[in-house]
Amino acid sequence: MPPSEANTLFQEDPRGRPPMPNPEAVLVCVGPGPDSERLVRRAARQSGRTGAPWHAITIETPSVSGMPEPVRSRIFATLKLARDLGGETTHLTGLDPVAIAISHARKHRLGTLLVGRDRRRRLPWQHGFAEKLARLAPDLELLQVARDDHTPKITLTPLFSRTARNTGWRPHLLAILGVTLVTIGSTPLYGRFDPANIVMLFLLAVVFTALRYGRGAAVLSAFLSVAAFDFFFVPPRFAFEVHDAQYLVTFTVMLIVALVVGQLTAGLRFQVSAACEREQRMHALYEMSRDLSSAMNVPQIITICQRFIKRVFNSEMAVFVPGPEERLQLADGSAPLRAADRHMAQWSFDHGQNAGWGTDTLTSTLAMYVPLKAPTRQCGVLALVPDEPDWELAAEQQQLLNTSATLIAIALERIHYMLLAQDAQVRMASEQLRNTLLSAISHDLRTPLTVIAGLTDGMRLANPPLSEPHASLAEAMGAEVARTITMVNNLLDMARMQMGNVILKREWQTLEEVIGLSMGHCASLLVHHQVAIDLPADLPLVELDTRSMERVFSNLLENAAKHTPRGSRITLSAHLEGAFIKVSVTDDGPGVPPGMEQKLFEKFTRGHMESTVSGFGLGLAIVRTIIEAHGGSVWAENGPDGGAGFNLLLPLGEPPELPEEPDPPHVTLEPFP
Amino acid sequence: MTEHSSPSLLVVLIEDEPQIRRFVRAALEAEKFQVNEAENGNRGLIEIGTRRPDLVILDLGLPDMDGIELLRDLRAWSNVPVLILSARDHEADKVQALDVGADDYLSKPFGVPELLARVRALLRRSLRPHGDDAQVARFGGVEVNLVQRLVTRNGEPLHLTVLEYRLLTQLIANAGRVLTHRSLLRDVWGPNHTENTHYLRVYMSNLRRKLEDDPNVPQHILTESGVGYRLILS
Numbered sequence: 001m002p003p004s005e006a007n008t009l010f011q012e013d014p015r016g017r018p019p020m021p022n023p024e025a026v027l028v029c030v031g032p033g034p035d036s037e038r039l040v041r042r043a044a045r046q047s048g049r050t051g052a053p054w055h056a057i058t059i060e061t062p063s064v065s066g067m068p069e070p071v072r073s074r075i076f077a078t079l080k081l082a083r084d085l086g087g088e089t090t091h092l093t094g095l096d097p098v099a100i101a102i103s104h105a106r107k108h109r110l111g112t113l114l115v116g117r118d119r120r121r122r123l124p125w126q127h128g129f130a131e132k133l134a135r136l137a138p139d140l141e142l143l144q145v146a147r148d149d150h151t152p153k154i155t156l157t158p159l160f161s162r163t164a165r166n167t168g169w170r171p172h173l174l175a176i177l178g179v180t181l182v183t184i185g186s187t188p189l190y191g192r193f194d195p196a197n198i199v200m201l202f203l204l205a206v207v208f209t210a211l212r213y214g215r216g217a218a219v220l221s222a223f224l225s226v227a228a229f230d231f232f233f234v235p236p237r238f239a240f241e242v243h244d245a246q247y248l249v250t251f252t253v254m255l256i257v258a259l260v261v262g263q264l265t266a267g268l269r270f271q272v273s274a275a276c277e278r279e280q281r282m283h284a285l286y287e288m289s290r291d292l293s294s295a296m297n298v299p300q301i302i303t304i305c306q307r308f309i310k311r312v313f314n315s316e317m318a319v320f321v322p323g324p325e326e327r328l329q330l331a332d333g334s335a336p337l338r339a340a341d342r343h344m345a346q347w348s349f350d351h352g353q354n355a356g357w358g359t360d361t362l363t364s365t366l367a368m369y370v371p372l373k374a375p376t377r378q379c380g381v382l383a384l385v386p387d388e389p390d391w392e393l394a395a396e397q398q399q400l401l402n403t404s405a406t407l408i409a410i411a412l413e414r415i416h417y418m419l420l421a422q423d424a425q426v427r428m429a430s431e432q433l434r435n436t437l438l439s440a441i442s443h444d445l446r447t448p449l450t451v452i453a454g455l456t457d458g459m460r461l462a463n464p465p466l467s468e469p470h471a472s473l474a475e476a477m478g479a480e481v482a483r484t485i486t487m488v489n490n491l492l493d494m495a496r497m498q499m500g501n502v503i504l505k506r507e508w509q510t511l512e513e514v515i516g517l518s519m520g521h522c523a524s525l526l527v528h529h530q531v532a533i534d535l536p537a538d539l540p541l542v543e544l545d546t547r548s549m550e551r552v553f554s555n556l557l558e559n560a561a562k563h564t565p566r567g568s569r570i571t572l573s574a575h576l577e578g579a580f581i582k583v584s585v586t587d588d589g590p591g592v593p594p595g596m597e598q599k600l601f602e603k604f605t606r607g608h609m610e611s612t613v614s615g616f617g618l619g620l621a622i623v624r625t626i627i628e629a630h631g632g633s634v635w636a637e638n639g640p641d642g643g644a645g646f647n648l649l650l651p652l653g654e655p656p657e658l659p660e661e662p663d664p665p666h667v668t669l670e671p672f673p
Numbered sequence: 674m675t676e677h678s679s680p681s682l683l684v685v686l687i688e689d690e691p692q693i694r695r696f697v698r699a700a701l702e703a704e705k706f707q708v709n710e711a712e713n714g715n716r717g718l719i720e721i722g723t724r725r726p727d728l729v730i731l732d733l734g735l736p737d738m739d740g741i742e743l744l745r746d747l748r749a750w751s752n753v754p755v756l757i758l759s760a761r762d763h764e765a766d767k768v769q770a771l772d773v774g775a776d777d778y779l780s781k782p783f784g785v786p787e788l789l790a791r792v793r794a795l796l797r798r799s800l801r802p803h804g805d806d807a808q809v810a811r812f813g814g815v816e817v818n819l820v821q822r823l824v825t826r827n828g829e830p831l832h833l834t835v836l837e838y839r840l841l842t843q844l845i846a847n848a849g850r851v852l853t854h855r856s857l858l859r860d861v862w863g864p865n866h867t868e869n870t871h872y873l874r875v876y877m878s879n880l881r882r883k884l885e886d887d888p889n890v891p892q893h894i895l896t897e898s899g900v901g902y903r904l905i906l907s
Contacts, residue, residue: 443734443760447690450782454696457785463703485782508871510878512889517898519890533889537882541871547764547899658875661834 023111023141024052028082029101029129032064032071035116035145036078042145043114044085056082057090057104059097062215062270069394076395080402091399093274095267098132105140112141171213175221178205183228190233198233199254202226206258210265218262226255281400284312288404292411296418299333301411305382308404313397314387319372320345321380321412328381339366340383349381356383358393368393370401372409379412438496445488453481482524486558490618493551497622502629504545508655511539511574511581514546518553525558528566534573541655542581548626555619556585556646563644564589579652580632586645591638600636623648682796683707683724687717687743688732688758697730700785701792714738718746726753728796731775733759733766741769748774754795758783764899771853771900778851778900794849810845812893812906815884817845831883836861840876841884844894844904853901877902 028043030036040056047054058064058075079089094100105113115130127135134142182205186198202225210218230240234247242248288308295301302319309317318340320328328346330336344362348355348369355361356368368384382405393401459466459474466474512535519531553572560570564587574583592600601624602617620636627634627648634648684706688694691712698708709724711717714735721729729747733740744755757770757778767778776798777791810817814827819842824831833841839861843852858867866872877896881888895903 439760446760446781447693451690451692451696453782454693454700454785458696458699458703461700461703461785508874510874512878512881513874513896516881516889516891517896520895533887535889541874550898656869656871658872661836 021106021109021111021140022052024050025108025110026052026054026112026114026143027101027105027108027110028054028056028087028114029097030056030058030075030078030082031097031116031129032067032075033116034074036075037081039114039116039145040078040082040085040087044082044087046114047086053088053108053110054086055088055090055104055108055110057092057101059100060091060093060274061095061097062267072395073398076399079399093271093278095271098129098136101133102137102140105137110140112143113137114143114145117144117146171209171217172220174213175209175217176224178209179221179224179228181205182225183232186233190237195229195233196250199229199250202229202254203258203261206262207265210262211269214269215263215266218266219259222255222258222262225258226251229254281312281396284308285400285403285407289407292407295411295415298331298412298415301408301415302331302333305404305408309384312400312404313384313393316385316387318383318385319380319408319412320349320383322349322378331380337367337383337385339385341365341367345369345381345383349378352378357386370405372405372412374406374409374413377413377416379409379416382408438492442492445492446485449481449485449488453478453485456481487618490555490622493622494618494625497625502548502625504548504629506543506545506630508541508543509546509549511535511542511583514544514549515553515572517546517550518557521550521554522557522561525561526570529561529564530567530569531557532569532571534571536575539574539576539581540652542650543653543655544630544650545626548629552623552626552648553583553585555623559619559646560585560587560589560644563587576652577649580649581652582647582649584645584647586639586643588639588641588643590644591642592636592644594638597636601634620646681705681707682728683709683726684728684730684792685709685711685717685720685724685726686730687711687714687720687735687740688730689713689734689736690732693732693758696785697788700788704789704792706792712736714740714743718743721747721751721753727799728792729753729755730792731755731757733757733770741766741773744770744773744775754799756791756795767900768853768855771851772855776850777903798849810848810906812904813884813886815893817841819845826884833880833883837876837880837883840873841880844902845906848904848906851897851901851903855901857901873902 024047026043026047028036028039030040043054043056056079058079064072064075079091083089090104092100092104101113104110113133115133117130130142130144133140179202182201186193186201189198206218206221206225209221227240230242230247230251231238234242234244234250236243242251288304291304292301295304298321305319306317309315316337318337319331319334320342321331323329326349328342328349330342344355344365344367347362348371352371352373353359353361354368354370356365357363358368366385370382370384372379372382384401456474456478460471460478465471515533515535519526519533557570557572560568564570568587568589570585570587572583572585574581576582601620623646624634627650630650632648632650634646636644636646639645684701686694686697686701686708688697688710689712694710694712698710701708709720709726711720714737717729717731717735720726731740731743735743740757740759747753747755754776755774757767757775758781759767759770759778760781767780770778776795779788779791808818808820810819815831816825818824822838824833824838824841840857843857843860854870854873855867857873858869862869862872877894878888881891881894885891885894893905893907895905897903
């Protein structure tokens with residue numbers, strides 16, 4: 001079955017039946033043994049083949065909690081490896097690892113359990129982890145992986161408990177003391193009470209000891225209690241001999257009850273303390289994540305992190321964030337730390353790995369560098385400088401640090417995108433403001449111009465016609481108004497292009513149509529000139545903004561009309577040149593003043609400064625801006641016969657297909673009925 | 674009352690700029706039109722409703738309502754020809770106005786001769802008795818016999834493709850009016866092709882080459898920049 005199908009098959013069951021486990025999905029139990037890493041890699045390989053999900057879990061039982069730091073670190077390192085290889089990792093706590101593993105597998109529909117081979121044959125009634133799994137979960141597949149005996153072994157010296165109060169001989173002494181006190185206290189009751197009731201008092205002591213001082217003390221207390229009961233309260237007193245054989249049953253039951261109750265109580269106690277510790281860690285993390293989620297800028301994030309790091313890790317910290325060219329710099333609000341080195345942070349950032357103290361890289365420094373990885377990008381590096389020099393991170397602390405680094409990274413990423421969004425919003429708002437402003441100016445300028453033009457026309461067309469000096473005055477006014485309108489249009493267009501980027505509405509267009517529009521637009525200006533248009537019939541469509549290009553040709557034609565004497569010849573021609581289409585507007589006028597060919601296209605530049613020709617010198621600047629926005633180029637040169645020539649190159653694209661039309665021989669078909 | 678037979682034709686002018694109203698009115702009255710002014714949209718609707726004008730001149734930027742809204746409202750109960758006045762920069766508004774039912778538009782600033790030409794063209798269309806569609810359309814040297822489906826230019830028969838002919842008949846049927854790209858594409862190519870403006874450009878270019886004396890300076894098949902096309906019969 002292809003993996004994707006396997007996935008979907010076991011994800012959903014529309015008929016509501018209990019979900020079947022996915023036989024491809026793998027669960028690895030990471031234990032203290034040296035095989036765990038191999039198991040994890042094996043699971044990753046297998047899932048890589050099938051594409052099914054896989055989980056790696058570690059189950060913290062009392063015996064694991066008591067293991068020395070190197071072993072515990074190895075467990076967490078293996079879990080991290082699993083996470084890096086794409087597995088889902090979980091850290092569970094409980095007394096019965098087998099039951100927990102099975103329930104996790106069923107809950108997540110993991111059909112295959114991957115375990116190491118059981119290490120040694122225990123006593124006949126003891127079963128290895130794999131054996132127990134096989135017996136309790138016959139419906140799950142069990143894969144035992146070969147052992148690798150070359151892995152260096154860490155010698156295990158299990159401690160009973162990790163907290164200072166419960167290490168060393170103190171709990172055992174207290175257990176002895178407890179039994180002694182019960183013995184002394186019960187002595188007056190001897191003879192008045194039934195011995196069975198005295199047994200109860202001893203059991204009480206065992207429970208109390210287990211509750212306070214843990215598993216080892218409870219076992220000691222159980223044995224001592226039986227011995228004390230025998231010695232002091234079973235006839236003959238002050239001797240271990242027993243006359244009445246039924247007391248042997250009492251001793252056995254008492255011992256079993258004491259051991260079991262002691263174990264259960266100690267287990268309970270362990271669970272409670274583990275839960276408390278976890279709860280504290282979670283609470284600190286929760287507080288930080290809550291604060292981070294309401295942080296609105298980087299300095300706030302830094303303050304929150306400083307508080308958290310100080311409280312949980314007893315360390316100073318600094319955050320580096322990437323600046324220009326991905327070079328790290330101290331984040332806003334992060335105080336420089338002497339021990340935190342920017343170059344080390346850069347290394348950690350570039351490699352995406354922890355570095356510095358307590359890691360595999362550059363261990364001789366005082367600080368630890370943790371890269372801040374968010375889902376979409378690396379947001380920086382967290383540098384941790386402990387207050388105490390001989391500082392060491394326990395495995396859980398290491399994990400807590402990684403989790404908090406992720407939280408910080410996500411918060412930084414959120415701020416990053418928030419700033420981007422704000423920026424975009426500001427840009428949009430200013431764009432809108434600009435458009436509104438230009439529209440208002442345009443409206444306010446054009447309305448009076450429209451009125452003047454209209455009134456002038458009214459005078460020119462008046463009936464009866466105006467008498468002579470007035471008629472030519474009206475005529476002159478009309479011409480000036482027309483010129484003013486052109487100048488206002490030029491100014492507004494230039495302002496629009498200067499204020500924002502030129503926004504083109506490009507469409508596939510025939511050059512002929514655009515030039516036709518410009519010719520129509522400039523018709524009144526060109527009446528005294530001879531205009532020749534030379535366009536090959538087979539020119540391809542060009543992708544351009546019709547209105548802007550109409551403006552380009554109008555400006556070029558207008559320019560030619562303004563700067564050549566009446567009766568001059570203006571030629572507009574186009575032809576293909578490689579991947580470009582070249583359009584030229586040439587005339588037989590005086591030509592471009594030498595040396596001005598480039599300067600003409602700058603704003604407010606005019607060929608002849610003291611010319612009688614009106615204008616701001618904006619026309620050609622607009623031409624250049626529009627042509628460049630189209631990806632083309634424009635230049636001026638004088639022709640061989642002296643006239644000015646303006647040439648522009650427009651890139652050819654790939655015009656869209658035009659469906660072939662079936663062409664009947666003639667449309668003069670039969671007349672309509 | 675020399676040029677037009679009585680009673681004189683009535684124009685309602687809806688425009689908020691008093692100076693523009695003033696010269697438009699002067700120009701129209703010089704041509705013996707009767708003009709009623711309205712300075713806002715609501716007033717304009719009342720004028721149109723009570724006076725039943727022959728033509729409406731409508732500015733799109735009104736103080737109390739959007740000109741497009743007014744037009745949509747108007748088209749629910751009247752077919753009076755509407756000439757739009759609008760600022761040069763707003764092609765999208767013009768296209769929208771034409772799609773909603775306007776007959777033609779003028780960009781500000783405009784000249785009086787242009788205004789009068791548009792007004793006359795619209796009135797000629799609307800005053801033509803209904804059902805009296807000409808069987809032969811003529812412009813330049815071109816003659817289109819719509820019954821025989823025969824196109825000639827300077828007396829010579831002309832070969833048009835099916836789509837070219839269909840496009841030409843659309844233009845003739847709406848001669849004098851601006852037809853938006855969208856409406857031409859819809860009527861000639863079908864509703865699935867309303868975005869393919871490049872079809873239109875290529876076919877218009879072909880039509881001009883076949884029908885115009887100088888296709889680069891068209892006199893009859895005119896482009897309305899960013900809006901559409903218009904056929905001028907002469």
